[in-house]
Amino acid sequence: MVRVRMAPSPTGFLHIGNVRTALFNWLFARHHGGEFKLRIENTDTSREVVAATEQIQESLRWLGLEWDGDVTFQLDRMADCAALARQLVEEGKAYEDEGATRFRMPDEGVTAWDDAVRGRVEFPNEKLEDLVLVRSDGRPTYNFASPMEDVWDGITHVIRGEDHISNTPKQINLIRAVGAEPPRYAHVSHVLGADGKSLSKRHGSVTVDDFRHQGYYAPALVNFLALLGWSYDDKTTIMSRDELVGRFDLERVVPSPATFDYQKLDWLNGVYLRALSRDDYAEELVRYLRETGHDWDEELVRRSVPIVQEKIERFGQYPDFAGFLFRDVHPEPVLLGGREAVVEAARDALAEVEPFRAEPIEAALRGLAEKLELSPRKAFEPIRVAVTGSKVSPGLFESLELLGKDETLRRLTAAVAVA
C-alpha cells in the first residue's frame, strides 16, 4: 500500500512551489489508491504557527487536496525522538557532543539511492558530516525527526523538493541505523519565477491565497500545476481531476526546474471558466465577489454572467470589467473623442426604445449610426464610454439592457453635460 506525506513547515503560508509538491503527492497517492498524510514539521507552538497551520489546511481544502486521517505534528514525537537518540548512543551509533547528540556517519563507501525522478544518485560517505540528532536544548533536529517520522508513519514514497537531495544520504544512513528500510525517494525540481529565481514571498503572488483572491479557479490551478514538471503525452493539456489521477505517475516527472508562467495559467483559467455552465459560473462568481468584499446585487451579478463569461479569464477581472453595472461611472471627457453629439443622439433614440431589451436597442443604435453615416465602430465608442466609463466593456446592447433604461439615459445625459 502506497503512503505518502506532505510535510510543510508552518513558518508561513503555503507556497505555490510546495503546493505543486503537495499535488504530486496527492496525485500519486490517489492514483495508487494509497494514503496522503499531512504532517506539520513544527518545532514550537507560537501563534504564528497555529495560524500558518490553519492556512495550510484551508489552502489544501480549497484546492481539493484532501488528506487522509488526522494532521500530525512533529512536536508530538519529541519524546520518541529523544528515546531513540539515547538508544543510538547506547548502541555506539551516536555520541554526545557539547550537549547535543550526534550521529556517526560512515566514513567510507558511498550512500546511494534510486531516485524515482532522477535515477541513481550517490554521495561519497566521506563528505557526510556527523549529524546532530538532538540539540543541546533537547529538541530533535529536522534531519532526525523527519526520517524517523517517515519510518513510524510507514511512508513508502517520499516525494519532496530537490533542496532535500543533500539531506537524503544522511537520512538514509539514519534510517538504516535504526534497522528500518528507507522509503523510495522522488526529488522534484523547484518552481521558478519569471526572473529565473526560485518562487518565494519576494516574488509577488505565490501563496495559494493570492491565487484565490485574484480570482483563479481551483481546478484550473490544479491542472496548471500538474503540468509544471509533469506531462501526460505530447499534446494533452486540459485534464480533469479524475483524468489527472488516472494518468499521473512519477516516471513522467521531469528533473529540470520549471518557470511559473502566469500567461499560460490565465489562458488555462479562461478555458475552465468558459467551460462552466451558466449556473456554476454564477455560483463561483458570486462566491468570489462575496469573499473579496464586493457587496453587489447578487441578482444582477447572475444576470451579467452571459455577457462576461466569454470575456474575462479570471474572476478578479470582473470588478473592472463589469463594475459599471453596480456603481456610477465618471468617463474621462477625452475618451468621448469629441463625439458628444452622438451621445446626445443616442440618448434621444434610446428614449424611444420599448421594451428596453438588447435586440431593439441594437436596432435603434444601428439605425442611428446609419443615419449619422458613421460606422458602427465609430458610433458606438462614445456611447460605450459614456455608459461604462471605458472603451472596453461587455457587449454594448446587452450591457444597456442590464443597466436599465433610466440609468442608461441618465448616464448619457451626464456625459453630454460633462463634455
Add this chain to the structure above:
RNA sequence: GGCGCAUUCGUCUAGUGGCCUAGGACACCGCCCUCUCACGGCGGCGGCACGGGUUCGAAUCCCGUAUGCGCCUCCA
C-alpha cells in the same frame, strides 16, 4: 570553496540511437470574424548551452566546459 542536481523554441513540454528537414501548448506577429474587448478560425516567427568522443547514424550514450540552482545550520 566542497558536494550534488539540472540544461530541447521567450515559457511549459514531447522526444529514451534511425519515425526529427525536432511535435504540441502558452506568449508573440499577421490575416479572418467583429459594436470595443475577448472567443473562435487560418498562417507565421522561434529551440536541441558549448566542445570533444562512441556509432553506419545522436536531441537521445560517454567525457569535459559553461551557466543556473540546491545543500554544506544545534533551520526546515
